Amino acid sequence: MIFPNDLINLQKIYDQVIGEIHLFKESIILIKAWCYYESRTLAGMSCSLISPDLGSTSLLCKQTFLSPKIGILRYNSRQDLQFRDSIKFSGKKSRHQQISRVSSPNLCRTRSLVINCSDNPQNVDLPRYYSKKEKKPFPVPIVELRRAARERMKSSKGQPKRSAPPPKNGLLVQRMIPLAYAVLNARTSLINNLNKLIKVVPVQACKYCNEIHVGPVGHPFRSCQGQNSSIRNGKHEWVDARVEDIFIQIEAFHLYDRLGKRIPHEERFSVPRLPALIELCIQAGVDLPDFPTKRRRKPIIRISKSEFIDADESELPDLPPEEPKPVLLAEIPDREIIPPSNEQEILSLAEETLQSWEKMRSGANRLMKMYPVRVCGYCPEIHVGPTGHKAQNCGAFKHQQRNGQHGWQTAVLDDLIPPRYVWHVPNLQEPMLQKELRNFYGQAPAVVEICVQAGAAVPEQYKPTMRLDVGIPSSVREAEMVV
Structure with a gap:
């Protein structure tokens, strides 16, 4: 028999349980992630749960493999899940900035999620590797280039025609001359x-392919695609590497007149070739006696888009005595190289090498914005100049359909100075990597990895690809348990 008092108590217990269930449902926060790339990580994520009944609760979430596009959902007993409302971005709408979700005023007893992302994201993917069977994309889409050209035509319509600024008129950009000398000296210092560093930091290179590894022993990953790789099951054969394997120098044609006619196919063997970075510095104002170039003192006279004549410079006065130009460094021969003797010298040499690497890349990037550089979209051929050459020496995919001609497009910094990415060794005490833990290792340019193993600090811009905050499992069994 149930008495009325018992019914009242049961009703109170039932209401309390139902209330807790509704409170639990309303406080559920769903985070749904999607992306077009793989292995993205939202690092340093801190979440805070705000409730009018329970107060505010903060918790620190561990790193989770999420995509760059994050949609924050909220469950409410009165409304279904939705993305649109109550999403606020602080500053620019970047996936590395703060995203906050605030409850709407017309919804009662709702929860909100605040995600504070780190400024230096970890586990960022490497630059995409393009197969030899596909063309590299344009740095700026062709649609954007056409739209910008139409805008320039509209804005210049009815306006007086202006003379072209240097270097389009044949003159040098005077403020870029010291930078060109600094870039060339940084390149020589880097080499x-x-x-010296490879004498104390061992670097391995594969005998059959172009892959290298920084460490006393090569990595165990079977990724060789060289000669007879199928017989060896993709296994590398490691030998001692040279500087040419670490710092790739892509060659280009030397132009006596950078505004002259394009190099025809018949003259491809009579025009000298040299590293493209040196050719860029020469066109920017560096004078090398072995590679003479034409210097103009007056702007050219443009006849048409592709025709011009040089201005008469006979009436100009004699050149005043030139100021002393910066001294160019010389490369040290192999027989005169003296490796560092102690740890302090190794550390200072590694830091100096990193500074030369960054100075060379940043300076070359500034020069490329002023002096155009072209690259073939199918092969790594580089040409320093406003238009590419006409040599039909492209042997990339379907070159027969193009009669060996290159598909010229604007080059980026990685086309001029390719960074050789190598596997980062997280523990120098145990340099041998395990092939079962490949997904947990990061990568870095070979120059940066050599300097880091020599004791230099890791630069900030290379930390995302090196995966420094990823915990490496101690065994394969532990790796299989990772979600």
């Missing part, structure tokens, strides 16, 4: 320092 000399690498010749």
Whole structure:
């Protein structure tokens, strides 16, 4: 028999349980992630749960493999899940900035989620590797280029025609001349320092393919695609590497007149070739006696888009005595290289090498914005100049349909100075990597990895690809348990 008092108590217990269930449902926060890339991580994520009844609760979430596009959902007993309302971005709408979700005023007893992302994201993917069977994309889409050209035509319609600024008119950009000398000296210093560092930091290179590894032993990953790789099941054969394997120098044709006619196919063997970075510095104002170039003192006279004549410079006065130009460094021969003797010298040499690497890349990037550089979209051929050459020496995919001609497009910095990415060794005490834990290792340019193993600090811009905050499992069994 149930008495009325018992019914009242049961009713109170039932109401309390139902209330807790509704409160639990309303406080559920769903985070749904999707992306077009793989293995993205939202690092340093801190979440805070705000409730009018329970107060505010903060918790620190561990790193989770999420995509760059994050949609924050909220469950409410009165409304279904939705993305649109109550999403606020602080600053620019970047996936590395703060995203906050605030409850709507017309919804009662709702919860909100605040995600504070780190400024230096970890586990960022490497630059995409393009197969030899596909063309590299344009740095700026062709649609954007056409739209910008139409805008320029509209804005210049009815306006007096202006003379072209340097270097389009044949003159040098005077403020870029010291930068060109600094870039060339940084390149020479980088080569000399690498010749010394590889004496104390072992670097391995595959005998059959172009893959390298920084460490006393090569990595165990079967990724060789060289000669007879199928017989060896993709296994590498490691030998000692040289500086040419670490710092790739892509060659280009030297132009006596950078505004002259394009190099025809018949003259491809009579025009000298040299590293493209040196050719860029020469066109920017560096004078090398072995590679003379034409210097103009007056702007050219443009006849048409592709025709011009040089202005008469006979009436100009004689050149005043030139100021002393910066001294160019010389490369040290192999027989004169002296490796560092102690740890302090190794550390200072590694830091100097990193500074030369960054100075060379940043300076070359500034020069490329002023002096155009072209690259073939199918092969790594580089040409420093406003238009590419006409040599039909492209042997990339379907070159027969193009009669060996290159598909020229605007080059980026990685086309001029390719960074050789290598596997980052997280523990120098145990340099041998395990092939079962490949997904947990990061990568870095070979120059950066050599300097880091020599004791230099890791630069900020290379930390995302090196996966420094990823915990490496101690065994394969532990790796299988990772979600």
